[in-house]
Amino acid sequence: LRRPEPDARRRNARSCHNVTDFRALARRRLPRAVFDYIDGGADRESGMAANSAAFERHELLPRVLRDVSRVSTSTTLLGAPARMPLGLAPTGFTRMFHHEGEHAVARAAAAADVPYALSTMGTVCVEDLAAHEDADLWFQLYIWRDRGLTTDLVDRAAEAGYRVLVITVDTPVTGMRERDLRSGFTIPPTMGPATLVDLARRPGWWLPFLASEPITFANVPPHLLRGTESAMAFAARQFDPSVTWEDIAPIAARWPGPVLLKGVLRSDDALRARDMGLAGVVLSNHGGRQLDRTVTPLDALPGVRAAVGPAFTVLVDSGVRHGSDVALAIALGADAALIGRPYLYALAAAGDLGVARLIALLEGQLRRTMQLLGVTSVEELRRHGGELVSSRP
Numbered sequence: 234l235r236r237p238e239p240d241a242r243r244r245n246a247r248s249c250h251n252v253t254d255f256r257a258l259a260r261r262r263l264p265r266a267v268f269d270y271i272d273g274g275a276d277r278e279s280g281m282a283a284n285s286a287a288f289e290r291h292e293l294l295p296r297v298l299r300d301v302s303r304v305s306t307s308t309t310l311l312g313a314p315a316r317m318p319l320g321l322a323p324t325g326f327t328r329m330f331h332h333e334g335e336h337a338v339a340r341a342a343a344a345a346d347v348p349y350a351l352s353t354m355g356t357v358c359v360e361d362l363a364a365h366e367d368a369d370l371w372f373q374l375y376i377w378r379d380r381g382l383t384t385d386l387v388d389r390a391a392e393a394g395y396r397v398l399v400i401t402v403d404t405p406v407t408g409m410r411e412r413d414l415r416s417g418f419t420i421p422p423t424m425g426p427a428t429l430v431d432l433a434r435r436p437g438w439w440l441p442f443l444a445s446e447p448i449t450f451a452n453v454p455p456h457l458l459r460g461t462e463s464a465m466a467f468a469a470r471q472f473d474p475s476v477t478w479e480d481i482a483p484i485a486a487r488w489p490g491p492v493l494l495k496g497v498l499r500s501d502d503a504l505r506a507r508d509m510g511l512a513g514v515v516l517s518n519h520g521g522r523q524l525d526r527t528v529t530p531l532d533a534l535p536g537v538r539a540a541v542g543p544a545f546t547v548l549v550d551s552g553v554r555h556g557s558d559v560a561l562a563i564a565l566g567a568d569a570a571l572i573g574r575p576y577l578y579a580l581a582a583a584g585d586l587g588v589a590r591l592i593a594l595l596e597g598q599l600r601r602t603m604q605l606l607g608v609t610s611v612e613e614l615r616r617h618g619g620e621l622v623s624s625r626p
């Protein structure tokens with residue numbers, strides 16, 4: 234079987250001019266249940282809708298007649314240079330969306346000079362990704378019931394050269410994703426008549442899998458799976474509702490570099506993370522996939538920044554869809570923004586070329602926003618953020 238023509242992928246990538254275009258193309262290319270797994274949120278999905286609405290509630294206040302002929306979007310993230318204040322958030326089961334999965338994402342991240350976090354639920358082996366891709370790789374950790382497996386993963390990632398450890402803490406249990414229940418989504422997919430009809434219409438997605446490795450839960454030793462248990466069932470069984478702050482320090486102590494807590498939404502939690510010596514937090518509601526109806530990360534941001542002071546790293550995700558959203562996040566106090574679904578849509582639409590195109594579009598949008606706002610650097614945007622943004626009630 235031949236791989237899909239790079240030209241077709243290039244055409245697909247070039248036909249997209251924003252995240253909405255990539256989402257539409259992903260929807261056409263993916264089986265319905267797989268698309269809904271990416272696209273959906275928890276419960277009534279009101280938290281997911283609120284994430285994007287929070288960005289729309291803010292207005293930019295441009296300064297005119299500034300020389301903006303030279304603008305730099307570059308920044309430093311936890312001690313490493315990045316071309317823009319953007320990172321690719323960890324996402325599980327990424328090879329479900331494109332047969333090249335995490336490798337394609339990391340390749341695009343490396344070319345664009347932005348960091349990429351591999352998920353604990355990765356479908357590629359920790360060592361394999363680090364050996365083949367030259368990106369600024371971060372590793373995202375779920376603290377599983379099996380603490381031996383958890384610390385093994387941390388040590389393997391550190392050994393393989395991942396730079397930043399991101400411990401996700403908004404998942405004592407998995408969120409209730411009703412779309413997945415309705416579609417019967419499982420990993421690997423179960424093959425009912427409806428799935429087969431859907432697959433017959435989308436050979437562009439599944440044909441390449443025939444010539445590539447099967448989708449597996451790459452970092453779990455197969456003997457730990459019970460019988461015919463699916464990867465998803467294993468993961469659900471491993472989420473540990475008994476995890477507390479006391480579990481964080483010993484894990485952080487094993488990691489040679491910066492450690493972030495992901496899924497924080499309160500100033501007191503951010504302060505606690507800072508006071509225990511962690512490098513920063515990711516303000517996130519998991520893209521509205523865990524607790525529905527939370528405060529949006531963007532709305533939590535100014536209060537958290539005021540509480541923790543300027544030196545502690547504060548990243549924000551959930552609802553970032555445009556370069557101007559990245560600008561808003563910086564102006565409101567973030568060091569950088571992360572994206573989840575946008576790069577998955579781009580991956581599904583056109584593989585690594587899609588992800589590369591998406592990042593280039595976001596960079597262009599950020600640059601133009603900065604020019605039209607009258608600022609020439611990320612530092613200036615951060616310093617003068619208070620004068621450049623107003624929020625509607």
Ligand code: FNR
Pocket residue numbers: 270271272284322323324325352353354373401495517518519520521522550551552553571572573574575577
């Ligand atoms: C996620 N997210 C996530 N987060 C995490 O810490 N570990 C994980 O394995 C996953 N898996 C995952 C899968 C899929 C399909 C999605 C869409 C998201 C959450 C992710 O890191 C990030 O917080 C959100 O995606 C950000 O919101 P947006 O950009 O999708 O709105």
